[in-house]
Amino acid sequence: MTSSPAVAQRPHGRRSTPESRAWWLGQAMFFPAMIYVLAVIGLPFALAVIYAFSDIKVGSVGYHFVGFQNFSSILRSATFLRALYDSFVFTIGSQVLVLVGSTFLALALEKKFRGRGVVRFLMLLPWVAPVSIGAIGWKWILDSLYSVINWVLVRIPILHLDKFNPPQWLGEPALAMASVILVHTWRLLPFSTVILLAGLGAIPKDIPEAAEIDGAGFWRKMFQINIPMLLPILNVALLFGIVFTFTDMTVVYILTRGGPYDTTQVIPSLAFFTGVLGGDLSEGAAISLFMVPILVVVAFLMLRQAHRTEVT
Amino acid sequence: MAVVETRGLTKVFKQGELGAVNNVNLLTQEGEFLVFLGPSGSGKTTLLRMIAGLETPTAGEILIGGQDVTHLSPRERRIAMVFQSYALYPHLSVYNNIAFPLKAQKVPKEQHRQKVEWAAGLLGIGKLLHRKPRELSGGERQRVALARAIVREPTVFLLDEPLSNLDAKLRASAREELEEFHDRIKTTTIYVTHDQVEAMALGDRVVVLHQGVVRQIGTPREVYDEPADTFVATFLGSPPMNLLEADGVIVGFRPERFFPAGLLAPGGSPAETKLASQGGTRVPLRFHVEHSEYLGAERILYGILEGTRFRDKPVCARISSNILEIYAPKTTYDFAVPEPELKFFDAQTGKRIPPRPFSWQ
Amino acid sequence: MIARGRIREWFIGAGRFAVLLFFSVALAFPFYWMVLTTFKQGGDLYNLNNNPFIFNLKPTMEHLHVLFRETMYLRWVGNTALVGIIVVFITLLLSLPAAYSLARLTGRWGERLGIAMFLTYLVPPTLLFIPLSRIVASFGLQDTIWSLVFVYPSFTIPFSTWLLMGFFKSIPRELEDAAMVDGLTRFGAFVRLVVPISLSGILTVVIFTFTLVTQEFVYALTFIAPESRQMVGVGVPTFLIRGDVYFWGELMAACLITSLPIALLYNMFLDRFIAGFTVGAIKYPAVYSL
Numbered sequence: 001m002t003s004s005p006a007v008a009q010r011p012h013g014r015r016s017t018p019e020s021r022a023w024w025l026g027q028a029m030f031f032p033a034m035i036y037v038l039a040v041i042g043l044p045f046a047l048a049v050i051y052a053f054s055d056i057k058v059g060s061v062g063y064h065f066v067g068f069q070n071f072s073s074i075l076r077s078a079t080f081l082r083a084l085y086d087s088f089v090f091t092i093g094s095q096v097l098v099l100v101g102s103t104f105l106a107l108a109l110e111k112k113f114r115g116r117g118v119v120r121f122l123m124l125l126p127w128v129a130p131v132s133i134g135a136i137g138w139k140w141i142l143d144s145l146y147s148v149i150n151w152v153l154v155r156i157p158i159l160h161l162d163k164f165n166p167p168q169w170l171g172e173p174a175l176a177m178a179s180v181i182l183v184h185t186w187r188l189l190p191f192s193t194v195i196l197l198a199g200l201g202a203i204p205k206d207i208p209e210a211a212e213i214d215g216a217g218f219w220r221k222m223f224q225i226n227i228p229m230l231l232p233i234l235n236v237a238l239l240f241g242i243v244f245t246f247t248d249m250t251v252v253y254i255l256t257r258g259g260p261y262d263t264t265q266v267i268p269s270l271a272f273f274t275g276v277l278g279g280d281l282s283e284g285a286a287i288s289l290f291m292v293p294i295l296v297v298v299a300f301l302m303l304r305q306a307h308r309t310e311v312t
Numbered sequence: 313m314a315v316v317e318t319r320g321l322t323k324v325f326k327q328g329e330l331g332a333v334n335n336v337n338l339l340t341q342e343g344e345f346l347v348f349l350g351p352s353g354s355g356k357t358t359l360l361r362m363i364a365g366l367e368t369p370t371a372g373e374i375l376i377g378g379q380d381v382t383h384l385s386p387r388e389r390r391i392a393m394v395f396q397s398y399a400l401y402p403h404l405s406v407y408n409n410i411a412f413p414l415k416a417q418k419v420p421k422e423q424h425r426q427k428v429e430w431a432a433g434l435l436g437i438g439k440l441l442h443r444k445p446r447e448l449s450g451g452e453r454q455r456v457a458l459a460r461a462i463v464r465e466p467t468v469f470l471l472d473e474p475l476s477n478l479d480a481k482l483r484a485s486a487r488e489e490l491e492e493f494h495d496r497i498k499t500t501t502i503y504v505t506h507d508q509v510e511a512m513a514l515g516d517r518v519v520v521l522h523q524g525v526v527r528q529i530g531t532p533r534e535v536y537d538e539p540a541d542t543f544v545a546t547f548l549g550s551p552p553m554n555l556l557e558a559d560g561v562i563v564g565f566r567p568e569r570f571f572p573a574g575l576l577a578p579g580g581s582p583a584e585t586k587l588a589s590q591g592g593t594r595v596p597l598r599f600h601v602e603h604s605e606y607l608g609a610e611r612i613l614y615g616i617l618e619g620t621r622f623r624d625k626p627v628c629a630r631i632s633s634n635i636l637e638i639y640a641p642k643t644t645y646d647f648a649v650p651e652p653e654l655k656f657f658d659a660q661t662g663k664r665i666p667p668r669p670f671s672w673q
Numbered sequence: 674m675i676a677r678g679r680i681r682e683w684f685i686g687a688g689r690f691a692v693l694l695f696f697s698v699a700l701a702f703p704f705y706w707m708v709l710t711t712f713k714q715g716g717d718l719y720n721l722n723n724n725p726f727i728f729n730l731k732p733t734m735e736h737l738h739v740l741f742r743e744t745m746y747l748r749w750v751g752n753t754a755l756v757g758i759i760v761v762f763i764t765l766l767l768s769l770p771a772a773y774s775l776a777r778l779t780g781r782w783g784e785r786l787g788i789a790m791f792l793t794y795l796v797p798p799t800l801l802f803i804p805l806s807r808i809v810a811s812f813g814l815q816d817t818i819w820s821l822v823f824v825y826p827s828f829t830i831p832f833s834t835w836l837l838m839g840f841f842k843s844i845p846r847e848l849e850d851a852a853m854v855d856g857l858t859r860f861g862a863f864v865r866l867v868v869p870i871s872l873s874g875i876l877t878v879v880i881f882t883f884t885l886v887t888q889e890f891v892y893a894l895t896f897i898a899p900e901s902r903q904m905v906g907v908g909v910p911t912f913l914i915r916g917d918v919y920f921w922g923e924l925m926a927a928c929l930i931t932s933l934p935i936a937l938l939y940n941m942f943l944d945r946f947i948a949g950f951t952v953g954a955i956k957y958p959a960v961y962s963l
Contacts, residue, residue, distance in 0.1 A: 025859055026778025033771035033830050034790065040805075040827035041793050047804035058807075101696070108692040119693055121940050122701040128939045129704075129932035130888040136910040137703040137928050140710065140921050146718070148706065148725045189700060194943070209366055210399035214460070215387040215416035218685060224412075228403045247797035250890045254910050268799030275803040276895050288800045295795045306788065 051285035058279035070286035080287065083258075083265040089177065090266060091245045094184035098192050098241055099234065101185065103227075106196035127190035135254040138183050142169035142255070173263040176256050180264050183251050188244060192237045199233030200226070232305060239302050246294055267291055314377030314467035314500060316340045316363060321372035323358050323524075331370065332358040334524040340502070345494050347515035348504045351547070355524035356504045357472060363502065364393050364470050377467055387416070392461035393470040396477060398453045400445040406432075406456050407441040413464045431463040434496065450478045451486055458493060469501040475510065487513060508548045512536065520544045538655075542662040545655060551612060553655070554627040562657040563670055567612070567630040569653040570599075572637065573646040595654070595672065599629065599647040601639050613639055620672045704932065710925035711736055718922060736922035745900050746927050749908035752818055756904065757886040759822050764829045764882050765875065771830070772837030773863050777846070787838060790831045798828070798891040806895050820896040821904070825889065829882045836881070840874035841867065877942050884935050905931055 055066050074080045105123065109116065126134055141148055150166035153159055161167070169179045203226065211225045227234075249268035252258055258265035258273065265273075267290055275284015317339045324331040333355040340346050348356040361367040363374055365386035373382045381389050392413075401409050410428045419427070432438045435455040445453060454474055461469060474490075475483050491514060494501055505511055511518050512532040520527045520535055520543070528540035539545035539553075545564055546552040553564045573596055601615040613629045616622070629647065631639065639645060656665050709725070710718060712732040723729040740746050775787040805824060806815075814820040844867060852862040868875070893904040900912050909927045913920050 022778050022859060026774040026783065029770035029774035029778070029860075030783075030786065033767040033834060034786070036767055037790060037793055037827055037830055040824060041796050041801065044801040044804040044808065045796055047808070048800060051804060104692050105696050108689045108696075111689075119697050120943070121936070122697045124939060124943070125704050125932070125936055126700050128884070128936045129928070130890070130906045130935075132890045132906045132910045133928045133931055134703065136924060137707055139910075140919075140925060141703060141706055143921075146721070146725075146921075151721070151725050186700065186703075189696070204397060204399070206395040206397055206399040207401065209386075210393065210395060211401075211412070211416070212366070213364060213386045213391065213393045214413035215464075216412075217387065217416075218681065220416055225401065231403075243795060243797070247799050249799050253894075268797070271799060271803065272891075272895070276806060281803055281807065284803045288803065291797065291800055295797070299792055299795050302792075303788070 048285040048289060051282045052289050054282050056282045058281060060281075066282075070282055074283065074286055074290075079262050079265065080270065082262060083267050083270040083287075084290065086177070086264060087246055087266040087268075090181055090184060091242055093181040094188065094245050095238060095241050097181070097185040098188045099238060101189050102192035102196055102237070103230075103234075105189065105193045106200055107222075107226075109193070109197060110200050123193065124190045126186050127188070127194075131187065131248070131250045132254055134187055135183060135251050138179070138186070139170070139255055142179055144168055144171055170256050171260055173260055176260060176264045180252055180255055183255060184245050184248070187251070188241050191244075192241060195233060195237040195240075196230065199230050202233075203229050232308070235305050236302070239298050239305075243295065243298055247291055315342055316468055316500060316502065317375040318359075318363070319373045319375070321359070321362060321374065322370050323355075323362060323367060324370045330523065331355075332524050333362065333369075335372070336521075336524075336526050338519060338526065338529060340500050341516075343498045343500055344516040345501045345503065345514055347511040347518045348502065348521060349506070349508060349511040349515075349518050349547075350521035351506055353523070354506075354521040356506075356521050358524075359521070360470055360472055360502060360504050363468075364391060365389050390464075390466055391468045391470060392464065392466035394454075394457045394461050394472065394474050396473045398445075398457040398474070398477075400453060400456055400460075402445050404444075405441065406437065406443050406445070406448070409445065409456060410441075410460045410463050413460060417464060419464075427463050428459075431459040434462065435459045435493070451482055451489075454478070454486055455489070458490075462497060462499075466499065469499050471501065471503045473505055475505070476507075490514065508550070512548070520547065522547075538664075540664050542657050545657070551628050551630070555657075556617075556622045556625055556627075557659050558621060559671070560659045561665070561668065561670065562659050562662070564655045564657065565649045565653050567628045568632075570597075570627070570629040570647055570649055572631075572635070572639070573648040593651040594648040595651060596646060596648045597672070598644055599627075600644040601641050602626075603641050604639065609633055611639075617672075618644055622672075704929070707925040707929040707932075710921055711929050713922070715922060736920075736926045739920075740923045740926045740930075744913060744923060744927075745903075745908065746905070746913075746923075748901055749903055749905040750931075752902060753887055753905045756818050756821050756825065757883045760825045760829055760886050761879050761882045763822070763826050764833050765878070767826065768830045768833040768837060768878070769868065769875070770863075772834045773841055773867060775834065776838045776841035777849075778859075787835065791835050793831050794828065798889075802891055802895045805892070809896050814896075816897055816899055816902055818897070818902060818904075821889075821892060824892050824896075825886055829885050832885065833878045833882055836878050837871070837874060840871055840877075844870060880938050880942050884939065887931070887935060 050063075052070055053065055053067060055064050055069075109119065109123075129137075140146075147166070147169060149169070150161075154161045154163050154166055167175055169175050207229070208221055208225060211221050216225065247268055249266065249272050252264055252266050252269045253272070256264045258269050267287060271284045271288035274280050274287055278284070318336055321333060321336045322331050323333040336355075336359060338346075348359060350356045358367060362369050363376075365381070365384060365388075369382060373380055375381065376389060376391065401412065404412065407428055410431055411424050414424050414427060428441070429438065432441060435458055437452065437455045437459060440448065440452060440456070445456070448456065457474070471490075475486055478486055487510060494514075503511075503514060515532055517529060517531055518535050519529045520540075522543050528535050528544045530538070530540075535544055536548050539548065542555060542562060542564070546555065549566055551567050553566050554570065555562050555564045557563075573594075597620065598618040599613070599615050600618045601613050603614050605612045605614075610633055611631045613631060614626060615628070616625065617627060651667075654667065654670075656667050656670070657663060658665050709728075712734070713728060714730045714733045714735065717723055717728065717730040720729070771790075775783045809815055809820040809823070812820075812823075814823060848866060848870070849859070849862040852866050853859060857865060887904075887906060889904070890906050893907040894911075897903050897907070900908065903912070905927075909924065909931065913924045913927065
């Protein structure tokens, strides 16, 4: 990045110089976008907070401030606590799988080979298709009666599965959790892989070569050179992944609607059912605000990472 | 310390095309500083990388210390290499960078500190051990790269244009350091560069490469004063040798051997006398100066040889600033070349041939 | 010695192949399944005794016919396309100048602003949708596509600005300096010079904005109830059922048709996207040494 002496500075004197004009122009060009985004994001966010401290429902008249009442009642609700637990399980479970999977996949894709373009295309599909489309596709694959996975599993003698009582991927709590984690992982793998591939590409070629000459074998190169150099990128991919998973309601909504019996409910989907379908705006807003701490932590980590790479 | 030998070494990247390296045979001498010199694309880096084991030869053998290493991986060859970018591990401290080869070669941990400190001391970077590469200057990074290379006491050192990333001022002092370094450790070193000044300054012998073929191997004096062909003749020396072609023969003379005729008369200063005593005969040439460049320590005069059959070919002369006469543009002077300084080449092959009668008119 | 290295290499190669095979199958399988389901007759589809991986009865176009003629699928596609085009337009209008400003005109502070804008991504739709649903209703936009047109730029603008910023930064400043020496104002240089040069970057932004629109689920679900006004991402999983029964044939057909064009577009522009992403996000410490 070149630093040009003509970088606009805030104007000091009264004379209008090219630098000061540029600065004002910069502000003018930036403002519409910033105002728009702030308005459509900042205002609702403030509103959410306001709602959460009230007892507002759809059709309420007037506003009553109720303090922390909503929060305390939520924290006592078993459904909410289960949803909180689920949110973490899904996020951590899927992120671990995504990290490991995408590392393998990125390393495998790194070198050119015939058909690489095809593999890349196939591998991208889960990310590219709209979330809901992918999820509904999986719903069919995991269907209670017609699941193709069950069709195959039932026919494997070792597993001793009952043909008339196959695993209910979306009907039994533990399996449903596994399914949701699986679909989240499936969806995020391509994104993470692409980022890792970019990171791998950014490693200058001669560093692994120097390691080779220094005597490092395959595993040492992998774990002491390649992966440590990938850590900043892995970090970025992980943080994005956490945000995408933790705040997602689509997968749960489409696969299980939070069932069976709210065992796969997550915070965003609970907020939806409560606040949008149920009309209880204040409680819904309060539930969704519980995502904020995680997001703040993630934001902080991201900024720190960005600052670190800035310094170098 | 070992000797590196290549036999018939060839590398072809694309089937049917000329190889990057073609049938190179060379044999280093123990402890020498051998330079691979050539323009980009000459195959010098490919050659080096094959010796390192980073490229597989298409044909030929490589022997290090008498052992055939052609099919061995780099780690099995006990060589060390310094890359153009130094390739320091950015996430490791200087200490760990230097210790890395020891770890990789499973040297017992107790010996690490001692060896690292020895290598660091040799290069004067003992104070930098805890720093990270990004905190170092260009010269410091070179030293770390050298320390890392030397810490395993390899048999051969390979260096791939390590000075080309430094700016000009730094280059000279870094070059000096490299020379001192080699004097101290006396390991066989192969050094790749496209800079002929570097090659002449550093090399015990120079391998001149062009289009994957070795044109000449010799000491700096040999490749400069007795070039094997026109490529070597023009690649070394700046400005390059004047070459004139006629009758199936190319005759060449270096700009610094192209003198004002008066300087070659007997008597006068010791320098002049020496010039005069070089073999007596000289070829007088009328030199019409077209323009001149003042470079401080010397002047370069550009012009043509008037009254000869080469009057449309530009030639140049290099006059030391010790000579105070003015040679003005648009004027013709009596210049001359001492006859032994004329080099003859075959016009078709470019190869050097013995002197033969040559007509200037 | 030699043999060991070669065998090790072979294993690594085999391992790589296995990894690629596994992931290709695992990731692409649902789409393969969509293809099969789309063209299988109902009788074949719902017969548990049949091998699901082959066509036991002849393949049929019936599901496609039903999808196009008897559902509102095409309507949803139309709605989505319309919203997409308008949102792309709004996004370009706002993010082109913003990106230029961040790339050129605001120095250090500008980078912070850019990061701040990007951080808005960390405020998820699942937090904003409740208040936004009320805001949208109070403007009378409930159940119309205009509610989405109003809200979607909130996530397409930060992303586009960021992509474009990276892109603009890669254009040498000297070009605009030369234009200004030649008499253009800075804004003029932006419009007449930078924008035309950046057409491929702009195209990338258009594609990705459009795909972001098609992918969106939460806002569309929240703001729009009537089937005829819905977007394709919500319509397909929601309305292709009668009671509890899903019309899998038609559903999968819809999924397939919706995913394919997006996938093809993405594939064409992926490298560009990666380049834009890496310029912003990845700065390697090792780059110093080159």
